Amino acid sequence: MKLLFVGDVMLGRLVNERLRDASPEYPWGDTLPIFAAADARICNLECVIADRGIPAQKTFTFRSDSKNIAVLKAAGIDAVSLANNHSLDYGPDALQEMIGILDEAGIAHAGAGENDAAAGAAGKISVLGTEITLLSFTDCRDPDWEALPGRPGVRYVPVGEPDPRAEALLEHVRTVRGSAELVIISAHWGSNWGREPEDGHQNFAHALIEAGADIVFGHSAHIFRGVELYKGKPIIYSAGDFIDDYAVDEMERNDESFVFTVEFEGARFVRMRMHPTIIEGFQARLPDPDGARRIARRMKELCRKLGTRAEWSETENALDIRL
Numbered sequence: 001m002k003l004l005f006v007g008d009v010m011l012g013r014l015v016n017e018r019l020r021d022a023s024p025e026y027p028w029g030d031t032l033p034i035f036a037a038a039d040a041r042i043c044n045l046e047c048v049i050a051d052r053g054i055p056a057q058k059t060f061t062f063r064s065d066s067k068n069i070a071v072l073k074a075a076g077i078d079a080v081s082l083a084n085n086h087s088l089d090y091g092p093d094a095l096q097e098m099i100g101i102l103d104e105a106g107i108a109h110a111g112a113g114e115n116d117a118a119a120g121a122a123g124k125i126s127v128l129g130t131e132i133t134l135l136s137f138t139d140c141r142d143p144d145w146e147a148l149p150g151r152p153g154v155r156y157v158p159v160g161e162p163d164p165r166a167e168a169l170l171e172h173v174r175t176v177r178g179s180a181e182l183v184i185i186s187a188h189w190g191s192n193w194g195r196e197p198e199d200g201h202q203n204f205a206h207a208l209i210e211a212g213a214d215i216v217f218g219h220s221a222h223i224f225r226g227v228e229l230y231k232g233k234p235i236i237y238s239a240g241d242f243i244d245d246y247a248v249d250e251m252e253r254n255d256e257s258f259v260f261t262v263e264f265e266g267a268r269f270v271r272m273r274m275h276p277t278i279i280e281g282f283q284a285r286l287p288d289p290d291g292a293r294r295i296a297r298r299m300k301e302l303c304r305k306l307g308t309r310a311e312w313s314e315t316e317n318a319l320d321i322r323l
Helices: 015-017 033-034 066-074 091-103 115-119 165-176 201-211 289-305
Strands: 002-009 040-045 077-083 109-110 123-127 128-140 181-188 216-220 227-230 233-238 240-244 256-265 268-280 284-285 310-312 320-321
Touching: 002 216, 002 310, 033 201, 033 256, 040 181, 066 091, 077 123, 077 128, 091 109, 091 201, 109 123, 109 128, 165 181, 165 201, 165 310, 181 201, 201 216, 201 227, 201 233, 227 268, 227 289, 233 268, 240 256, 240 268, 256 289, 289 320
Parallel strands: 002 040, 002 240, 040 077, 077 109, 128 181, 181 216, 216 233
Antiparallel strands: 002 256, 123 128, 227 233, 256 268, 268 284, 268 320, 310 320
C-alpha cells in the first residue's frame, strides 16, 4: 500500500487568481503521475476553501474560491489536515463552509471543527481494505483559535512543555489504535525556518509512535526537515511547502520540497520514496536532474543527522529510505 504525503497546499491569493483561468490540474504541475501511482493522498490544506467570511486581523490570510475544491479532486486527495494557523483566516463561517465542501467532495479531514469534539475527531479513510485513521493538531501560535465547547476552532496542542492537551492526544492515539489498522498523526508545529527539529518535537514524535502512531507527518516550517525512523516508524519532521505564491528565501529555499510516498505491507513500514519538487509559477514542478540531486543532497544530510540512511536512485530521480 502506497500513501502519498505533501506539505502545505496554499491555494489562496495569487494561486487563487491564476485558478480563475487555469485548470484544476494546474497547481500540481507535472507531479500528477506520482499522485496517480499512490493508493491514497494526504496534504496539509494551508488555506480556507470558501466564498464566505471576513478576513481575520492578521498579516497573512489565505482563502480560495469554493470552486477550487476541484483542485484537490484533480490530484485525488483523499484526506486533508485542517489543524493549522490558516483554517480560520476568514472566521468560523468560512471554516464551516469549507468543511461542508470537503464532506460533499468525499475528502476526509481532521483538526478543525465547530467545537472541540469536532476538531479532535479523527478523519477516516479505507485504502485497499485497510482502515486508516488521521489525527491532526497544531501548536502554532494561535491559541485563541483553539476549539472549545461551543467555539469553532482547531485542535491546539502545545508541544515541548507539560500540558494536559498533549497527554490527551497521546491517550487519543492509544484509543484509536485499538480499532484502526494504521494511525497517521498530522502535526502543524513550530516556527518558520530552521532545518533541525525543534526542541520538544523529537521527544513528542517519539511519544506519539510509542502511543501507537504509524507515521508522524509534520509541516509548518515552510522548509523541509529530515526524516527519522523510530522503532521502525517514519517521522517527517517537516514536509515543507508544496504549492503557494510566497516570496522565496534564497538561503532557506522555501520553494523546494518533496512528494513523500510511504509504502506499507499491512501496517509495517517498508520504504519511503521522496521525489524532489520546486514551486515555479504557482505550481509544483519536478526539477531538472541537477536540481533534483541538489535538493536531495540536502535532505540526505538532514536524514543522516537523525540516524536515517537515504539513498539516491538515478533511475527514479528520488531518495529512498528503507527499513
